[in-house]
Amino acid sequence: MDPATLLFSTSHEWLHLDGDQATIGITDFAVEHLTDLVFVDLPEPGRALAAGEIFGEVESVKAVSDLYAPVTGEVTEINTALPDDLDALSEDPFGRGWMIRMTVSDATAAESLLNEIAYRTHCNAAGH
Amino acid sequence: MSEPLLRTPCHGWHVANGARLVDFSGWEMPVQYTSITEEHRAVRTAAGLFDISHMGRIVFRGRDACRLLDRLVTNDVASIEVGRVRYALVCNTAGGILDDVLVYRFDGEYLLVVNASNREKIVAWIQEHSEGYDVEIEDRTGDWAMLAVQGPRSLELASGATDVDVAPMRYYRCAPVGILGHAGWISRTGYTGEDGFELIVPAAATSELWEHLLRTGGALGLVAAGLGCRDTLRLEAAMPLYGHELSEQIDPYTAGLGFAVKPEAAEFIGREAVLAAASRELPQRVGLKLEGRRIARGGATVFSGETAVGEVTSGTFSPTLEIVIAMAYVTSASAATGTAVEVDVRGQRVAAEVVELPFYRRPLQ
Numbered sequence: 255m256d257p258a259t260l261l262f263s264t265s266h267e268w269l270h271l272d273g274d275q276a277t278i279g280i281t282d283f284a285v286e287h288l289t290d291l292v293f294v295d296l297p298e299p300g301r302a303l304a305a306g307e308i309f310g311e312v313e314s315v316k317a318v319s320d321l322y323a324p325v326t327g328e329v330t331e332i333n334t335a336l337p338d339d340l341d342a343l344s345e346d347p348f349g350r351g352w353m354i355r356m357t358v359s360d361a362t363a364a365e366s367l368l369n370e371i372a373y374r375t376h377c378n379a380a381g382h
Numbered sequence: 383m384s385e386p387l388l389r390t391p392c393h394g395w396h397v398a399n400g401a402r403l404v405d406f407s408g409w410e411m412p413v414q415y416t417s418i419t420e421e422h423r424a425v426r427t428a429a430g431l432f433d434i435s436h437m438g439r440i441v442f443r444g445r446d447a448c449r450l451l452d453r454l455v456t457n458d459v460a461s462i463e464v465g466r467v468r469y470a471l472v473c474n475t476a477g478g479i480l481d482d483v484l485v486y487r488f489d490g491e492y493l494l495v496v497n498a499s500n501r502e503k504i505v506a507w508i509q510e511h512s513e514g515y516d517v518e519i520e521d522r523t524g525d526w527a528m529l530a531v532q533g534p535r536s537l538e539l540a541s542g543a544t545d546v547d548v549a550p551m552r553y554y555r556c557a558p559v560g561i562l563g564h565a566g567w568i569s570r571t572g573y574t575g576e577d578g579f580e581l582i583v584p585a586a587a588t589s590e591l592w593e594h595l596l597r598t599g600g601a602l603g604l605v606a607a608g609l610g611c612r613d614t615l616r617l618e619a620a621m622p623l624y625g626h627e628l629s630e631q632i633d634p635y636t637a638g639l640g641f642a643v644k645p646e647a648a649e650f651i652g653r654e655a656v657l658a659a660a661s662r663e664l665p666q667r668v669g670l671k672l673e674g675r676r677i678a679r680g681g682a683t684v685f686s687g688e689t690a691v692g693e694v695t696s697g698t699f700s701p702t703l704e705i706v707i708a709m710a711y712v713t714s715a716s717a718a719t720g721t722a723v724e725v726d727v728r729g730q731r732v733a734a735e736v737v738e739l740p741f742y743r744r745p746l747q
Contacts (some may be wrong), residue, residue, distance in 0.1 A: 289417045290701040292706075293675035313677055315418045315699055316610060318728070337675075 255348040261324070261364055268348060269324040269367060276325055276356040280312065282347045283377045290315040292339045296332040296353055301302035303327060305363035309354060312343075321353065324367060326360035390435035391588035407498040409436040411609055418610040422701040425574055425615055426636050427442040428603025429533030430647060432612055433594050438501030439522045439582065441510070442492040446461060446515040451485060451492055454511060456634055456656065458647035462487040467554045467569050469642050471634050472496075472504060477655030478606045478630035479637065480507060482622065486556045486569060493567070493582075495528075497624045511651065526566075527588035531595065532578035532615075534744075540579040542598050543591060544568060547635050548579065562591055573612060575619025576744055614698050620669060620709065620740035626680055626696045627667060627709055633659040636711065638667040638739075665692060666717040669739040672706040672724065672732050675699065685724045685731070691716040694725060707741050708734070 266284035270277040274295040293313040303323040312319040321341045387410035401412035451459040457470035472480040481500040486493040498502045531539045546559035556569035564587040572578035622628050626698030634643045684692035700707045721736040
């Protein structure tokens with residue numbers, strides 16, 4: 255997926271919106287920052303998520319980070335290959351490394367997400 | 383306002399080479415340069431270079447230096463010969479561990495290497511207990527620095543930087559040495575479970591030594607290694623870390639460090655309390671192998687059925703064994719090798735088994 259077509263949260267999730275269909279993952283910046291990933295926990299399909307709700311976690315040798323839903327809706331599909339292929343997160347975070355798909359019921363929260371340029375600026379400003 | 387972080391002589395190199403720096407006990411230290419796993423594997427298969435200048439270095443000289451150290455630490459200092467290093471604990475009067483330390487004996491002086499997190503506490507403790515002793519004590523942490531070369535290729539690397547033949551040096555030996563023309567100290571010690579050396583050099587010469595080692599060691603597979611992999615390496619080797627396995631609430635026997643306690647040798651502070659602990663039924667430090675990939679970290683509760691039987695002190699994903707490992711204190715009833723337990727990892731029970739420590743032992747040469 256081309257990052258220029260995505261929306262980004264300051265907690266480093268990316269969101270691809272196509273009508274009411276959303277695909278969600280975490281950014282290259284997040285993956286580089288975490289390093290040494292060992293585990294990813296994703297929700298069951300059918301789970302209802304509110305924007306800002308924790309939908310899973312990603313764990314590295316150093317720490318555990320929660321994953322936050324950027325919009326409200328229902329999980330329709332998860333990337334079942336990902337837990338056994340964590341390299342996908344570092345090699346192709348915006349493609350093979352996708353995490354969940356959702357049917358969006360309320361996209362209001364997407365309005366406060368960042369475009370790629372604003373997101374990169376945010377990452378640089380955070381001093382990383 | 384918090385105090386500005388202390389920096390080692392290699393700080394500029396760390397920054398210029400993309401190290402991720404964190405506040406480590408008041409020092410701005412590199413956690414990793416590339417990835418913890420890569421650096422960990424380099425140390426197990428070739429060699430890693432660590433900046434460990436944050437460790438405290440305290441020199442004892444004078445007629446009563448040995449007598450004072452024997453009062454301060456649990457091991458037998460009087461029997462340490464020149465050129466030897468010994469692991470010891472500093473305990474409070476209740477037998478709780480204030481720090482774990484190395485005592486180096488050189489001709490005419492002793493060196494006490496203490497944890498960065500405990501340096502100020504230990505310096506104050508020493509001051510408090512040195513009255514009446516004819517001893518000169520100097521905290522030399524700032525004007526010296528300390529580098530560790532660890533891994534199967536360390537001998538070649540250390541040989542290339544020193545003016546004495548270090549090959550005959552055995553484990554836990556130390557010597558004064560010329561390092562690139564500067565007077566320093568070398569010891570065959572480390573905190574990774576591999577063969578290795580630790581070098582103590584004047585702060586002004588440290589950067590030069592750091593870059594010299596990396597330049598000459600590159601062909602042997604030497605990489606700069608951060609404190610992140612130092613932690614995973616020591617955990618595989620089951621070496622305790624102060625603040626995790628060791629604290630003022632833990633006595634040396636509970637920690638499984640009875641080998642460093644010589645109550646017959648000297649009246650060290652806390653001796654009676656430590657001896658009393660030796661005869662009690664205590665929790666024991668054990669190793670755990672966990673199922674799955676979730677890491678049980680310090681503070682996680684260990685269960686046998688519905689009964690809490692202990693607490694995890696450190697855990698990680700072991701890059702060498704490629705499983706999740708942890709150290710924990712558990713009741714003696716659950717401490718036998720092979721005991722099946724469960725660990726509460728952030729609200730989920732994960733199956734685990736008590737295993738022998740260490741998790742990793744380096745192959746004999």
